[in-house]
Amino acid sequence: MSESRQNEGLLATAERLIERARAAGADQADSVVVRRRSRSASVRNGQVENTESSESDDFSLRVFVGQKVAVVQAGQGADEKALAERAVAMARVSPEDPHACLADAGMLAQSWPDLDLFDATEPSAESLIEAATAAEAAALAVPGVASSIGAGAGAGLFGMVLATSHGFSGAFERSGFSRSVSVIAGNGTKMERDYDFDSRVFFDDLDPAEAIGRSAGERAAARVNPRKVKTGSNVTVVFDPRAARGLIGHLISAINGAAVARKTSFLKDMMGKKIAIDGLTLVDNPFIRRGSGSRPFDGEGVSIGPLTMVEEGVLKQWYLTTAVGRELGLKSNGRASRGGGVSPSSTNVIVTPGRQTPKELIASVGSGFYVTELIGQGVNQVTGEYSRGASGFWIENGEISFAVSEVTIASNLKDMFKRMIFADDIDPKYAIAAPTIAVEGMTLAGD
Numbered sequence: 001m002s003e004s005r006q007n008e009g010l011l012a013t014a015e016r017l018i019e020r021a022r023a024a025g026a027d028q029a030d031s032v033v034v035r036r037r038s039r040s041a042s043v044r045n046g047q048v049e050n051t052e053s054s055e056s057d058d059f060s061l062r063v064f065v066g067q068k069v070a071v072v073q074a075g076q077g078a079d080e081k082a083l084a085e086r087a088v089a090m091a092r093v094s095p096e097d098p099h100a101c102l103a104d105a106g107m108l109a110q111s112w113p114d115l116d117l118f119d120a121t122e123p124s125a126e127s128l129i130e131a132a133t134a135a136e137a138a139a140l141a142v143p144g145v146a147s148s149i150g151a152g153a154g155a156g157l158f159g160m161v162l163a164t165s166h167g168f169s170g171a172f173e174r175s176g177f178s179r180s181v182s183v184i185a186g187n188g189t190k191m192e193r194d195y196d197f198d199s200r201v202f203f204d205d206l207d208p209a210e211a212i213g214r215s216a217g218e219r220a221a222a223r224v225n226p227r228k229v230k231t232g233s234n235v236t237v238v239f240d241p242r243a244a245r246g247l248i249g250h251l252i253s254a255i256n257g258a259a260v261a262r263k264t265s266f267l268k269d270m271m272g273k274k275i276a277i278d279g280l281t282l283v284d285n286p287f288i289r290r291g292s293g294s295r296p297f298d299g300e301g302v303s304i305g306p307l308t309m310v311e312e313g314v315l316k317q318w319y320l321t322t323a324v325g326r327e328l329g330l331k332s333n334g335r336a337s338r339g340g341g342v343s344p345s346s347t348n349v350i351v352t353p354g355r356q357t358p359k360e361l362i363a364s365v366g367s368g369f370y371v372t373e374l375i376g377q378g379v380n381q382v383t384g385e386y387s388r389g390a391s392g393f394w395i396e397n398g399e400i401s402f403a404v405s406e407v408t409i410a411s412n413l414k415d416m417f418k419r420m421i422f423a424d425d426i427d428p429k430y431a432i433a434a435p436t437i438a439v440e441g442m443t444l445a446g447d
Helices: 003-024 080-092 125-140 209-222 241-254 257-262 322-327 358-365
Strands: 028-044 047-065 068-075 145-164 169-185 192-200 232-239 282-284 307-311 336-338 342-344 349-351 368-375 385-396 399-412 420-422 437-445
Touching: 003 028, 003 047, 003 080, 003 145, 003 169, 028 125, 047 080, 047 125, 068 080, 125 145, 125 169, 125 209, 145 209, 169 209, 192 209, 232 241, 232 358, 232 385, 241 349, 241 368, 241 437, 257 322, 257 342, 322 342, 358 399, 358 437, 368 399
Parallel strands: 232 368
Antiparallel strands: 028 047, 028 145, 047 068, 145 169, 169 192, 232 437, 282 307, 282 349, 336 342, 368 385, 385 399, 399 437, 420 437
């Protein structure tokens, strides 16, 4: 059966669940079906470790009885009538939520763009094994690499069907393909590990397995024989793009409307104010063709395109659902996602790049610390306090000098966002597209 025919069947089921909920006494309801398909293979030291294949269609029914709401979930084949009746019974005994609601009818999408998110390619288990094996072999061929932690390749599908009692029905699918490898370089107590990976919506856009493996091997080999560095303040720390994506992720979390409503964000009082350097403009765009975070409509049936969340360092938007928007006295901006409930989330986030190449940025630093890996979860989203274990390389005389490990970098995100310098190496294949970022004035704890 074709994917479109399957979607029609799932949409009919979602609409039927809503009818059953209304018959059971719900005032309003919406139903979501999340479809997942995956196939993967992993190898280690040339031997196949496992191959896996899974598929599921998970149903979620949300019902409203006045201002009382309940959500129930089930897999395909569940008793629809019993599911709807249970949801309504749960809602009736739930406390009232003054903000609970469906999206405003006037904001429901009537049409949406074709984002080219589905690739029908279905790699066989054998081809996934071949890709993982090739990536691992390329990594092991790098001088200094001693052994493999493992390599993998996978393919999958994410699909969402949404129907509401006030007139929305729609579906979309997004395919995904990935390759990865992780290896160890060095020997004995001087072993170091690193990895590389690629993940794309379309199979043909994936980096070659051999290139991924070679990069992983070179990254690991470069980390062998790390040194310690002295504790110091006012250190310039340069985050490579992999680490920089996490740094921007903290900003995204801080401007999530749910965190603002709970007063658990260090930026909760900063709307319309300066929160970062002039050069920081952050755009959230769900309409990027083949984007890993793209979606034609959100989890409430609202379809709103690119939003400038931060403009020249000034905070312009929160990430909002309809209910969170109501709580904050605002309207939804189409950033609802569905899990166990409805919550705000980002889509494709793009940071406006700087004008320097990474090499030029590093040269301008003179002396500092180039971070390639962060360890631990030492970030307080309430206060902005930032303290992470880190490893990478020391910058001396504007050049990468020697490997560094077992250090801690610390500051406050409120200060870090105002001391950033951006390079120009944006890679839009990631849901968070961030360049190499230098942050001045951090504290480094070493020897």
